[in-house]
Amino acid sequence: MTDGSVQKGIQVLLAGDQNLILEALECLLSRHDDMHVVGRGTSRCDVMHLVATAPCDLFLYDSSLSETTATDFLQFVRQEGLPIPVVVVSAFSTHHSIHRALVAGARGYVLKRASSRTLVHAIRSVHAGGVYLDADLGETLAGALGAVGLGAAAAGAMADRPLAPREEEVLRFIALGFTAKEIADRLGINERSVETYKRRASEKLGVRTRAEIVEYGMMKGWFKLFES
Incomplete structure (x- = not known):
């Protein structure tokens, strides 16, 4: 750890x-040389104390005990308003665990x-602002999509009511786990505009959650798989 x-x-x-x-991690x-561990936390109290005393760029979360622990941690990060991306390391490769992690805001899944x-x-x-999904997850993600299914309204709207470029851009960043502030900073717009584009896109596609x-x-295909 740091000194x-x-x-x-x-x-x-x-x-x-x-x-x-x-x-071990x-x-x-x-x-x-380009990575430094600022601390280890095995409880939420530990994590909050470490964030307060040793600011970090990224959380690396080890999910060992159950498929839901990563989701619980991601929800905790969002509830606390911590603008820190999370990479999940997990033994679980079911479409349910991956889908839950993505919905909860994971920016990496290994x-x-x-x-x-x-x-x-x-x-x-x-850390560079991307999203990383383990290359071995290709078939699982395809299965996840088939299992959860997309609402008929959104599927039909893709052809009938296509998104404007900026609407799609904003919705893509939301899907990839970026906050409104992060999106605004990346696109050079304000957070209010981000919410406007999100609302327009949601109305066109019929997607709310x-x-x-x-x-x-x-x-x-926004969750591009990267080879290591």
Whole structure:
């Protein structure tokens, strides 16, 4: 962990249920000069204390005990208003677990069977403003889309009421887990305009919830799979 000195590179806060695994992840990341672990948290209290004392660029969350722990953590991050992207490391590759994580705002999802190189690439991609999904998730994502299904209204609206470029741009960022402020900063507009474009797009497509927006994004291929 950091010694209090100023560090450059990607500041990563590790979170999860099992400290032994977090220690292993810290050892792995310490091999890379552009990554620095600012702390490890095994409870929400730990995480909030660490965020207050050691600001970070990214959460790396280890999901070990159940398929729902990652979703719970992502919801906690959003409820606390923490503008910090989350990369999930998980042993669970079911379409339900992936879909829940995307809906809850995960910006990265890496399977535990992946190589350390893949994990490092995921962290760098998300830190650079991208979204990273493990390349082995291709078939699972296709299954997830088939399982959740997109509302008939949205499917028909794709042809009947196509989105304007800026409306689609805003909706894509929402599907990928970006906040209104982050979208506004990226597009050079204000947050009020972001909400306006979102409302227009939602009305055209008949999608109201974040889950429906994610499903639409999956159908459009917005969750691009990256090779490590």
